[in-house]
Amino acid sequence: PEVWDLGRLMVAPDLQGRGLGRWLLEQGEAAAPAGVTSYALFTGAGSERNLRLYRRAGYRLAGPPPEPGAVRLAKRRP
Numbered sequence: 001p002e003v004w005d006l007g008r009l010m011v012a013p014d015l016q017g018r019g020l021g022r023w024l025l026e027q028g029e030a031a032a033p034a035g036v037t038s039y040a041l042f043t044g045a046g047s048e049r050n051l052r053l054y055r056r057a058g059y060r061l062a063g064p065p066p067e068p069g070a071v072r073l074a075k076r077r078p
Contacts, residue, residue, distance in 0.1 A: 003074075004032040006041040021053050032077065040074045042066050 006028045011020045029039055040062065043050040046069070054073050062074035 002037045004036040004039050006039055025057055036077055038074055038076050042070045042072045045069050045071045
């Protein structure tokens with residue numbers, strides 16, 4: 001597939017703020033096979049911390065949300 005869907009990335013609350021979320025995201029992107037041209041994920045529309053992390057990593061709003069209260073984000077693969 002051309003789009004690599006990333007999902008279920010979670011960091012335990014007591015371990016947040018240590019860069020683990022960024023590391024998980026980078027590892028998920030690095031695992032994409034050749035031919036993938038973009039990454040996609042979704043998170044809660046009110047998850048400000050998650051949205052901040054994804055925006056810093058280059059993700060932008062993309063398409064309709066997968067369900068009410070969520071947002072879909074995407075990023076082109078460099």
